[in-house]
Amino acid sequence: MIEMDKVVKRYKDVIALDHFSFLAGQNEIIGLLGPNGCGKTTAINCMLSLLKFDQGTINIFGEPVNPNNNKTKRRIGIVPQELAIFEKLNVVENIDFYCGLYVNDRRKRKQLVDEAIDFVGLEKYRKFVPKQLSGGLKRRLNIACGIAHKPDILFLDEPTVAVDAQSRNFILEGVKKMKAEGTTVIYTTHYLEEAEDLCDSFVIMDNGRNIAQGTLDDLQKSISTTESITVKFIAEDSTLVNRLKEIPHVNQVIKTKDKYNIQFEKNHNNLSNLIRFIDENSLTYSEIKSEQPSLSNIFLELTGKELRD
């Protein structure tokens, strides 16, 4: 549905997109992840044909993006990071205004507006103007304005920033529902746990480049980060750290306050090896936990920095 191929966008001397390539298929949620200033919003604006780019190609629904291609525009929805709603119009009017940019038929629009209101849970606030809504409810209204016309592709730019837990859950459930209804969602966020829970695949961006793309499984396999197993022993002695290091494929053992974090080389039945070691040494434990590398670990390894750096 979306193909970006080696797109370059320069702002004078700064390269915002550096031969950025990206593929999005139908009916999936793709997390576009990267630190501030990495080029996420620039990439979205290029896909929306709002921004000129210097090199490369972008095709949506098989056609090159073009500011005058209304056929393609009609199938796209956008929820910008900043609120893009009219302070003087109430909830129904705001959604109707934006839906009206896509849908001319008044009866059909009324139905779509009602569905969008139900979708974001603003039924009780239909006649409220934005200043009467909380931050979370305004975000939901912002989303309703972008989805009312039922787009095939939806760009959601940081929709959960500064949103309370209830609204966040509402938004995330809504995005899953949209996917279930056949929409492709391009989702940018700073919250990796949220992305891990929501997205089918990920594009990790840094300095305007696509440094990795794939499912969480793909990304876990692509990095060298080790499997991490944490054990809380009931009885221990001072030699335990050195003895744990003798288990096959152990890279490192870190003793914290009351736990041992053992870093293994990945893909070696490490948990079985550890349990065998515990049995053979008649050790007892109260807690044991094996963790695959999280998106956060992957991001850290790929970019050398935390997402919120």
Place this chain on the structure above:
Amino acid sequence: MNFLRLIYYLLVINFKDFGFIFWTIGYPLVLVTIFMATTSNLAGDDLEEIKVGATEDSEYFEALKQVEFITVNEMTVSEARTSLSEENITGYINKDGTLIVEENGFEASILESVINQIQQTYTLGIPPENFNFDVDFIETNEMETEPQVVMYYSTVAMISLYTVFTSMELISSMRPNLSTMGARFSASPFSKTKYILASSIAGLFLGLLSNGLVIGYLMIFNDSVLFNHLPATLGIIVAGNIAGLGLGFIIGLTPRVNINVKSIVPVVFIVGLAFLAGLMGPGVRTVVNRELPFINQLNPLAHVTDTIYRVNLMDNFDSYWTTIAFLIGITVVSFFITLIALRRKQYDHI
């Protein structure tokens, strides 16, 4: 969305905006009220009687007797000097028409203009018994303007250009590099032509409402008759509002600048045009017309002011349609420039 629905939303967005209502409706009414309060003593109706001395055999004696607000007393030059020093009379007219005053002032100025008019009327050969101050026998292209009337007309003209604010805001709201709404708008398939036309109609409606309120206010609360030809006046005001829309489109197209800076541009622009057109007093207008005549030839606000003045006070419709064509021409050109500038527009920076 159909056209009427879009206009309805654009009107609601503006009507509920306190800033808009204040600056386009409240502020002009306040301005006009201040003018009425501060210039009411300049109006002829409030003139007190002006006492004048003259010799009975002077040909000016009979003419002055016919002026409603002048009381003429027969006296010699020496008696007049005493009366002048005691401030019993404002001035004394010699047999040859020269005017003697003790000190300059408002009444002395009026007296001087009456004497001038009598002299010029005599020059035209009209006998004193036929002298009639209700008729202006002197035709001149440099007719002396009435200060407070020019200010009222300049104010009405200035308000007619206030559509510049509405159209500037609406064009800015379409541009993704200036507003998030603009990003949504530009990413949608909605017709820019339709949006600009709807914005123009909404802006025109609001502008005419504002003008109508000010004109109604002046007609009700100002004693003098300002609008002898109301339909023609409204015609030129509609054209002024249309010109304001066009100028707002162009300002709305200016490159990405801070929104606060952008809001100041039309304010400075309109106040500047109004200043040159005589809002702060006709003296500025006279000097500009003498020294840099092309400025007010291009100044739409000066055109609107002049046309309202000529139509209502001089019954002169000579350049009426030319002015309307000039004002509408500004918008037609601006409309196409705007459309070309925004159509298929992609930005270097958002």
